[in-house]
Amino acid sequence: MAPEAASTSYRNGGAETVVLGSGPGGAVTACLLAEAGRDVLLVEEGPSLALGDTESFSRDEMRRKYRNGGVTVALGNPSIAYAEGRCLGGGSEVNSGLYHRTPPEVLDRWQTEFGLRDATEADLAPHFEACERDLNVSLLPAEAPPASLRLHSGAEHLGWRSIEVPRWYRYDAGGQARRQSMTETYLPRAVQAGCRIVPQTRARVIRREAGQFKIHCSQDTADGGQRQAEFVAKTLVVACGAVQTPALLRRSGIRDNIGRTLHFHPTIKVVARFPEVVNHAGMGVPVHQVKEFSPRIGLGCAISQPPHLALAMLDHPEALAEVLADWQHCAVYYAMTLGGAGSVTPLPVFADPLVRFGLSAGDMGDLATGLRRLCECLLAAGADLLFPTVRGLGPIACEADLAKIPPALSPGATSLMTIHAFSSCPMGEDAARTATDSFGRVRDVPGLRIADASILCSPPGVNPQGSVMAFARRNALALLEGRG
Amino acid sequence: MSLDGRSVVITGAAGWLGQGVLAALLHGLPDHPAFAQPPQRLEIRALVLPDQELPGDLGAEDVEIVRGDLRRPADCVRLCEGLEGGLLIHLAGLIHPGRIRELYEVNVEGARHVIEAAASAGFERAVVMSSNSPVGCNPHPDHLFDEESPYRPYMHYGRSKQQLEAVVAEVHAAGRIETVVVRAPWFYGPRQPARQTAFFTMIRDGKAPILGSGENRRSMSYIDNLAQGILLAATVSRAAGNTYWIADERPYSMNEIVDTVEHLLETEFGRGCAHRRLRLPYVTGEVAGLADWALQGLGFYQQKIHVLSEMNKTIACSVERARRELGYDPKVALEEGMRRSLRWLEDHDGLPR
Amino acid sequence: MTPSFSAAVFALTYSIVRERCAGAEEGSTRLLNRVATYILGCHSRLPDFMRVPLRLATIGLDGSTLLTTGRPLHLLSHEERWRRIERWRASRFSPLRNVLRFYEGLAVFGWYGEVHEDGA
Ligand SMILES: Cc1cc2nc3c(=O)[nH]c(=O)nc-3n(C[C@H](O)[C@H](O)[C@H](O)COP(=O)(O)OP(=O)(O)OC[C@H]3O[C@@H](n4cnc5c(N)ncnc54)[C@H](O)[C@@H]3O)c2cc1C
Numbered sequence: 001m002a003p004e005a006a007s008t009s010y011r012n013g014g015a016e017t018v019v020l021g022s023g024p025g026g027a028v029t030a031c032l033l034a035e036a037g038r039d040v041l042l043v044e045e046g047p048s049l050a051l052g053d054t055e056s057f058s059r060d061e062m063r064r065k066y067r068n069g070g071v072t073v074a075l076g077n078p079s080i081a082y083a084e085g086r087c088l089g090g091g092s093e094v095n096s097g098l099y100h101r102t103p104p105e106v107l108d109r110w111q112t113e114f115g116l117r118d119a120t121e122a123d124l125a126p127h128f129e130a131c132e133r134d135l136n137v138s139l140l141p142a143e144a145p146p147a148s149l150r151l152h153s154g155a156e157h158l159g160w161r162s163i164e165v166p167r168w169y170r171y172d173a174g175g176q177a178r179r180q181s182m183t184e185t186y187l188p189r190a191v192q193a194g195c196r197i198v199p200q201t202r203a204r205v206i207r208r209e210a211g212q213f214k215i216h217c218s219q220d221t222a223d224g225g226q227r228q229a230e231f232v233a234k235t236l237v238v239a240c241g242a243v244q245t246p247a248l249l250r251r252s253g254i255r256d257n258i259g260r261t262l263h264f265h266p267t268i269k270v271v272a273r274f275p276e277v278v279n280h281a282g283m284g285v286p287v288h289q290v291k292e293f294s295p296r297i298g299l300g301c302a303i304s305q306p307p308h309l310a311l312a313m314l315d316h317p318e319a320l321a322e323v324l325a326d327w328q329h330c331a332v333y334y335a336m337t338l339g340g341a342g343s344v345t346p347l348p349v350f351a352d353p354l355v356r357f358g359l360s361a362g363d364m365g366d367l368a369t370g371l372r373r374l375c376e377c378l379l380a381a382g383a384d385l386l387f388p389t390v391r392g393l394g395p396i397a398c399e400a401d402l403a404k405i406p407p408a409l410s411p412g413a414t415s416l417m418t419i420h421a422f423s424s425c426p427m428g429e430d431a432a433r434t435a436t437d438s439f440g441r442v443r444d445v446p447g448l449r450i451a452d453a454s455i456l457c458s459p460p461g462v463n464p465q466g467s468v469m470a471f472a473r474r475n476a477l478a479l480l481e482g483r484g
Numbered sequence: 485m486s487l488d489g490r491s492v493v494i495t496g497a498a499g500w501l502g503q504g505v506l507a508a509l510l511h512g513l514p515d516h517p518a519f520a521q522p523p524q525r526l527e528i529r530a531l532v533l534p535d536q537e538l539p540g541d542l543g544a545e546d547v548e549i550v551r552g553d554l555r556r557p558a559d560c561v562r563l564c565e566g567l568e569g570g571l572l573i574h575l576a577g578l579i580h581p582g583r584i585r586e587l588y589e590v591n592v593e594g595a596r597h598v599i600e601a602a603a604s605a606g607f608e609r610a611v612v613m614s615s616n617s618p619v620g621c622n623p624h625p626d627h628l629f630d631e632e633s634p635y636r637p638y639m640h641y642g643r644s645k646q647q648l649e650a651v652v653a654e655v656h657a658a659g660r661i662e663t664v665v666v667r668a669p670w671f672y673g674p675r676q677p678a679r680q681t682a683f684f685t686m687i688r689d690g691k692a693p694i695l696g697s698g699e700n701r702r703s704m705s706y707i708d709n710l711a712q713g714i715l716l717a718a719t720v721s722r723a724a725g726n727t728y729w730i731a732d733e734r735p736y737s738m739n740e741i742v743d744t745v746e747h748l749l750e751t752e753f754g755r756g757c758a759h760r761r762l763r764l765p766y767v768t769g770e771v772a773g774l775a776d777w778a779l780q781g782l783g784f785y786q787q788k789i790h791v792l793s794e795m796n797k798t799i800a801c802s803v804e805r806a807r808r809e810l811g812y813d814p815k816v817a818l819e820e821g822m823r824r825s826l827r828w829l830e831d832h833d834g835l836p837r
Numbered sequence: 838m839t840p841s842f843s844a845a846v847f848a849l850t851y852s853i854v855r856e857r858c859a860g861a862e863e864g865s866t867r868l869l870n871r872v873a874t875y876i877l878g879c880h881s882r883l884p885d886f887m888r889v890p891l892r893l894a895t896i897g898l899d900g901s902t903l904l905t906t907g908r909p910l911h912l913l914s915h916e917e918r919w920r921r922i923e924r925w926r927a928s929r930f931s932p933l934r935n936v937l938r939f940y941e942g943l944a945v946f947g948w949y950g951e952v953h954e955d956g957a
Contacts, residue, residue: 059875059950069882071943079935281953306953310858310945314938321859324949352884412931623844624911626851630867632874699914770838802866 015041015196018215018233020203020248023090024465025452026239027182027190028131028472034193036480041196041231042187043217045240046087048199051181056094057303065094067244074342074357080266081417082355084241088199089182091241092465095419096285096303097167097179099137100462101128102470103295110457114428117438119474127470135168135180135469140287142175147278147331148286148301154381155299160292165463167287177284201229204351206236206252208445235479239452239472242421243344246454247353249425251346254445257435262342263423263459266359266416268367268390268409269302269312270374271323272383273330279304280328290377295461297337297370299377304331315391315415323387333378335370336420338459339363344424359416364408367416372405389415420464425454427471440475451475485719487523491567492718493607495554495598496576497530497547498538501613501710503675505573506530506542508711515815516712518719531563531576531598539675554594560601568606571718572661574598575613577645580787584640584780591644596651603660609724610661611717612652616669616703617642621797625700628735628802631727639790640780649727662724664717666710669731669799673707673821674828681829685836688749690758692742695796696766701735703800706821709814716810728806732821733814735800744818745826753826753835769796840900840909842892846880846940847873848899848911852918853944860952872947879943894936898925 016039019030030042047064054061062070067086074080085091102124110116131137143149144164155162168180178184191197200220207214213236217229238245246259286301293299302308306324312332313320323330342357359367375386375396386396391413393404425435425442427450435442440455442448451472453464460467492509496502509526513519529548532538538547552559554576564570576598578590599610619629620636637643649665656663672680686692705713713730717723736744742761749755772793779786806812816824829835850873854861861869880891899910902921910918926937 307950624848
């Protein structure tokens with residue numbers, strides 16, 4: 001090894017601070033550090049694409065902006081299909097933009113169970129406010145999509161609490177909406193402040209040598225091949241998302257409480273058919289959520305374009321063609337729970353890590369309860385036929401049919417999915433169960449930090465990106481203040 | 485775009501398909517309204533090999549004959565000279581060569597010469613004949629190829645046609661001339677060459693080879709359907725730069741083809757048939773394929789083996805795009821096409837007693 | 838004659854879409870082929886440790902009909918293929934069900950994506 005490589009001439013081969021991953025966690029971190037005058041290099045595995053380069057929720061978008069084309073699965077009984085972004089901006093480029101602050105009761109639990117300090121509602125308020133400003137978190141300027149309003153009316157009918165969830169969108173004078181993803185917000189700001197971005201570069205393994213980090217990467221070349229690249233850094237911030245961060249760290253020999261406590265919001269879906277039209281081509285993201293049973297169970301409406309409807313009808317093949325012929329009367333709804341736990345294990349030889357997830361009988365009971373609540377709500381909203389993603393269950397057409405839903409769903413017959421992953425490297429002061437301290441500093445590895453969904457101690461019970469950004473901001477400012 | 489008053493250059497004019505297209509241009513195509521009447525004031529120039537002749541009914545006085553060989557660039561320049569704004573219909577090609585090398589010399593380099601010559605002479609469009617062979621065989625029996633199906637060329641002939649299509653795409657991309665590729669599978673119909681007669685004789689004598697169940701399907705193109713497709717490719721403006729499959733409405737199974745001919749021979753042409761098939765196990769096709777591959781590897785080509793190796797394959801395409809974009813409407817199907825084919829043979833004393 | 842991964846994927850796609858989805862009868866060759874190509878693309882992007890097993894499982898299914906019919910699945914008629922597919926997807930052996938579910942999910946998702954994007 002040439003002696004220069006270990007010196008601090010970083011221009012090409014590294015930076016004072018290297019951030020791995022450009023999702024909400026990495027983008028906020030890189031932006032704040034760069035704006036504070038730090039020398040920052042941001043390394044992103046996925047391609048650099050603009051928000052408008054792909055049509056939202058299309059197959060083309062899945063192919064170009066999702067990890068593994070959107071087909072990733074946590075193995076278990078039942079297995080859970082999950083999805084992650086893999087592009088500049090990470091999940092923020094493909095998601096629905098639904099914003100929540102971390103619920104105060106969740107923060108309280110994190111404090112008592114994980115020893116998380118300096119993270120009360122009041123401590124976090126300025127961070128939430130800043131992110132909300134930066135991303136223009138706001139309510140819809142016009143009426144919500146019909147399928148979304150249906151859910152809301154069902155909840156109102158039953159006297160359940162239901163809200164319109166604000167989103168990070170900007171609306172121009174013509175009412176055109178533009179999602180405030182990372183490539184629209186923090187990333188351009190970071191570049192403006194001097195941050196260098198290296199896309200299509202995957203960190204394979206990190207080594208600590210002579211007081212600094214060496215990051216071994218493989219880089220996509222223009223001709224479709226791969227070449228090796230190496231970067232050095234004094235401070236290394238890992239923000240590769242809740243699955244890839246623990247995979248990278250474990251592959252690099254950093255294992256304490258890392259990758260053993262992956263959590264999801266296991267989600268079950270229902271296709272509902274209504275007598276009236278509730279869906280149309282290009283129907284935007286539904287925004288209503290039923291909060292009556294939060295945080296254990298959340299109900300909402302999902303993307304309901306014909307391909308998504310078809311996928312949700314997989315357990316009812318005999319009715320598929322009929323439902324799709326009538327798709328303007330149909331929409332997809334979901335019940336989201338908190339249960340289960342999983343792990344991320346890097347495999348020898350392979351690049352992709354093995355993800356496993358287990359659900360207890362109690363968790364399957366929660367899913368059954370969630371499903372029942374959702375069906376009740378949709379019937380109250382006037383749906384005349386419901387198809388849950390459970391083989392052999394349904395269709396449900398009336399209150400009496402709800403009795404068909406068993407007290408716990410059968411693992412062999414239930415199809416689950418999620419788009420929310422976190423908690424694989426929890427933060428807090430309880431060294432026995434956390435991977436980092438309360439500010440994302442990895443225990444026993446000076447200079448190494450985690451700044452993504454991995455550090456959320458447990459499932460927040462709400463859409464997580466708001467929490468990811470607030471903690472990333474809090475921890476980046478702490479770093480700048482020298483508290484790390 | 486109409487053909488009236490156009491200059492048309494046809495290569496391979498003395499061949500089976502060339503005669504079909506010439507006939508369509510000179511006498512019209514009764515099956516399609518746009519071409520029912522022959523175009524007015526048409527100027528036709530035809531490339532004919534030195535030892536070939538056009539049949540008398542394709543009016544020697546209406547067609548200017550240029551003798552030459554595609555392999556000689558100068559012949560191609562002479563062929564296209566002075567016809568600015570003209571239309572090239574490039575049909576000449578080698579299917580059953582003596583030596584493999586000739587496939588590339590004629591099908592790829594020859595085509596390049598004539599398309600280049602047309603572009604340089606300021607032609608507006610070139611319609612170029614390709615075949616099913618660049619995409620190989622269908623992956624399963626009910627599959628159909630479309631224009632987006634990936635290249636999987638069948639042997640050297642397929643590879644030569646794939647290279648031909650690459651040449652065409654290259655010239656089109658350079659913006660020098662509009663091009664349209666027409667891909668056709670087996671064709672049949674009047675004016676067929678002798679090897680087609682041999683096929684009818686085999687059926688009559690009970691020697692038509694059926695490999696395996698005979699349920700594998702083949703797209704076929706009745707010659708006038710194909711001529712219609714070619715004239716549409718030449719005249720529909722949105723066709724520029726595209727590729728189209730042209731064939732009969734649907735593919736036919738091997739059994740259906742043989743049964744249909746047998747039935748016509750007996751009921752309409754008074755030829756008693758043996759009512760047998762030369763049934764061979766499915767693997768015969770595979771063995772023949774291996775032999776063909778080995779021979780081709782050595783640079784040789786054996787027609788019988790090559791044809792046998794294809795007998796158990798499904799080679800079927802969809803004409804949806806041509807229907808949608810060109811208004812292609814194949815009116816003649818297997819039975820009527822074979823009837824016309826047999827009648828032509830009978831009229832020309834070619835149908836064996 | 839020999840089992841083939843891509844031929845099997847095409848054959849599965851045609852059969853699943855024909856049986857499950859509306860509108861796959863007339864004028865839909867290009868869409869059917871695009872769906873099959875889409876599925877092959879999805880397979881190539883799968884997590885690397887799943888790619889080879891799924892490929893082998895698919896080739897295995899394709900070859901499983903050799904003993905009884907003398908032909909791989911992809912050379913059987915649609916009706917014969919569909920009988921097997923129905924049997925496999927109802928199997929008690931969950932890995933087998935999962936393989937079929939993978940293809941079924943992508944086939945219907947891909948089909949309605951194609952139909953929808955085509956504005957039909
Ligand atoms: C379809 C979908 C819809 C969603 N909807 C919402 C919503 O409405 N509201 C909400 O709050 N949340 C939503 N989420 C979740 C939200 O997007 C995530 O919680 C959030 O993106 C997590 O941010 P992150 O920074 O932890 O990781 P990510 O956003 O996953 O970013 C990680 C980045 O790191 C890169 N990376 C990974 N490994 C490496 C490596 N080895 N080297 C270099 N780079 C690497 C990845 O390519 C990726 O770009 C949704 C997610 C999805 C997939």
